[in-house]
Amino acid sequence: MKKTLFTMLAAGLVLGLAAGYVRKGASSQTSDLAGYSGDMSENIRIDMVIASWKGGGWPDNHHPVIQYINRKFNVDLQIQWVPNANYAEKLNVIAASGKMPDVIRIDSPNLFLKWANQGVFLDLEPVLAQYPTLKRIANPEEWAILNPSGRIYGIPIHATPQNTVYVRADWLNRLGIPLPGPDEFTIERFYEIAKAFATQDPDGNGVQDTTGFSVLGNSIHMGMPELLAAFGIANGWKDIGGELVPTQVQSEEWKSFLSFMRTAYEEGVLDRDFVTNTNFNEKHAQGKVGFADMHYQLSRQTNQQLQSIAPNARFVELSPPIGRNGMRGNTTPTSGMIKVVLSKDVNDKKRDRILKMFDWWVSAEGEQIVKNGIEGYHYRKLADGSYEMTEALKAEGEGRQSLLWNWVLRSNANTFNIYRWSDPVWAIQMEQSIVNAGKYPYANAGDAYLHSSATFADKGKPLADKFQKTLVEIISGKKPVDSIDDAVAEWKNGGGQRIIEEVNAAYKARTSAPLE
The missing domain is CATH 3.40.190.10 (Periplasmic binding protein-like II)
Structure with a gap:
């Protein structure tokens, strides 16, 4: 009872002090x-x-x-x-x-x-x-x-746009690889570095137990949307000539991306366990993966965890890789x-x-x-x-x-999670990372219209799940790359074509109306 009384008095004191500060x-x-x-x-x-x-x-x-x-x-x-x-x-x-x-x-x-x-x-x-x-x-x-x-x-x-590509700078230093600048970081360069991380013992432990990058098998953007952006794949939907086109019908773009990912899987550059990944942040913190998609605050937390096992370990920010068509992008969430x-x-x-x-x-x-x-x-x-x-x-x-x-x-x-007492250096770097992420917008042009589709509400998730399953099967070698054509056809015939029509009807109705 004494303990309970003390707790009640302490709580009352705190509230009283708080009220005093407010008054x-x-x-x-x-x-x-x-x-x-x-x-x-x-x-x-x-x-x-x-x-x-x-x-x-x-x-x-x-x-x-x-x-x-x-x-x-x-x-x-x-x-x-x-x-x-x-x-x-x-x-x-x-x-x-x-x-x-x-x-x-x-x-x-x-x-x-x-x-x-x-x-x-x-x-x-x-x-x-x-x-x-x-x-x-x-x-x-x-x-x-x-x-x-x-x-x-x-x-x-x-x-707030925040995420971009991060790389293990200490691994680059150990392997004698210079940090790639924004204009030279192509998708080919990404792969070269990722392969070095997987094959050249970047942590120096004498065991081939590292990989270039990891992705999520349960997500269409794979947890590294910057890779999809480099191949011209829509972040959901993109406007092509006034029509909204969904990711699921971009057959040729998918073939290029899936060929890239299939090779990475076969050569051990891609984490072989990606199929079952639902969260790969722990792999970054355990020092097993060289590239990551994260935001600045997460990179700081990850570096602290890493440095408990490797004092010099450090993820640093990069611009997203450039595709052969010049496309690149960081995921840009839709405000509203x-x-x-x-x-x-x-x-x-x-x-x-x-x-x-x-x-x-x-x-x-x-x-x-x-x-x-x-x-x-x-x-x-x-x-x-x-x-x-x-x-x-x-x-x-x-x-x-x-x-x-x-x-x-x-x-x-642009002050996400920056408080008055935040370390000034941290605050400047945090704010700059948000600015950097916003330099390469990779927005979903269909966000505002997708939910106008009754067919999407009814069939969108099972269609997406089936399409995603095919992506995973192709990357892991269970199906040929060309089987994406079948997946595209199944998605459209199963209700996807109707979703396209409904989304575009909403899009044209909105874009034809003047903004106040």
Whole structure:
């Protein structure tokens, strides 16, 4: 009982301190609202349903960041955090109840379109211009994604391009291979280096136990989409002469790619266990693979793991390899496929308060709070002008203060996971890596239209699984390369041709309508 009482007192002290830090800054908060019109005197409750990931959401609605927002905007944020694994089920329960929360994050384009067609969401188009900071988080094309023409039902969540090719620089040094520059890193050079990694004992242990690269057997982009880009294969769909063409019908491009991969498999340059791979990051951390697809933050984590077994081990970033046709690319996620929506039942007063809050939320000022947390509680400023985490944040866990930024809504600022206390060198390199990844866009031209296809919703996954199975069988030598022609025909005859027609109908309807 003594232990329980102590725990309760300690928790109360922490919350009391947090509330104190929030109140301490309250005197400066009211002036921040000078740019927002309308009566703010009424306290308004705002119910949200938000997906959560590792660690889950905050255990209650008394977190210092929520307290700050509540006080600043005179609202009562009530957030229901739902584990992502159960999120789709939860949204279906919400739909069956007929009672929408005020704000929902919707990850499923199919569900968004279904509910949009049913008139479940509030149209924000008539008032969005009153919130210029919020409007600037996406360009007109991104705002238009999935939203019906002339209406804005969903606020787009920004997606940041991050991944590119990384290489073991220490292996290059051991083998006397210079780090390839952007203009000389061809797909042929990629293969030459990968083969050296597989055959020339780059770790110096006297055993041929390394490989050039690994891929995922359960994914059409293989976990290294930069290789597919070099062969001109679409990242899902590509626009060719005004028509959207899916990956699955690019027979000649697939033959070139599959021949390349088949040779790599036969020569041991490709990880022979790729067929069963569902995650290959551990192979990179174990020092068995020379090339990897990753982002800067993952490369830092991987290097730390590597250096526990090989002190000089280090993955460094490269530009993606160049194909024979000059094509190259890093995966470019489509901003706007995930939405934040308001219920149609939200009245004008609550709508305006929510949008005022979101307009501040994605501003430079709002980012300091919603991403970094509360100064004095989550971090402190030092005499030299730098910042450091507090013990409270260390106990909470770095990043836990930014759940509203990462899981609800964020701006398109190029500051992914960079906090005030981040190491300055790390922050500069992280930001530069995002810039580098964005230099070679490899976007999916069909993202915004694929989910308009009823046939895709019904048959898309089994068709994709069957096509993927053929790719794996060809690479592993169980089928000839030319059998991809049969796979293309089966995909089209099994419903793929109808998917193409439906997707292109949606594409032409959207592209023929002027953007507001």
